Amino acid sequence: MIRATWRSLLFLVGVWAMSVAMPMGSLLWAEPSKGKPEAGKQIYMESCQHCHGPTGKADTELAASLTPRPADLTAKTTQSKKDGQLRKAIVEGVPGTAMSAFGEAFDDQQMADVIAYIRSLKP
Structure with a gap:
């Protein structure tokens, strides 16, 4: 009787752990x-171009007034970043810069679309 109860408890804990881990795992390993x-x-034009400019070169008046200047999204340093690094900067912001956190503003597909657009700015 005790073994059956113990197995049931372990099963429920396992189900709960998987329900918590699966969404996080899908973000990390998918x-x-x-x-x-x-x-x-x-x-991008609605949310990013004000600072990064319509072409991604951070060549707007607003960008010139910011210290440090926003990232040039066409530059090799930006284009060489992994998608996860770009996603992190967009979601969490970049400390010490004007890049604020967009958090949950974009769903996964929108985030993939924005990153794909940033990749298309590669010279």
Whole structure:
């Protein structure tokens, strides 16, 4: 009787742990979804171009007034970052800069679209 109860308890704890771990694991280990640059451009123009500029070069008056200047998204240093690094900067912001956290503003597909658009800015 005690073994059956103990097994049931372990089973329930396992089910609970999987329900918590699966969403987190899917973010960490899942294949990156294919973003659509054209959809990402629309999001970029609404949310990013004010600081990073319409071409991603951070060449706007607002960008010039910020210290440090926003990242040039066409530069090799930005383009060489992994998608996860770009995602982290967008979600969490970049301390010591004007890059604020967008947190949950974008769902996974929108984030993939924005990153795909940033990748399309590569010279």
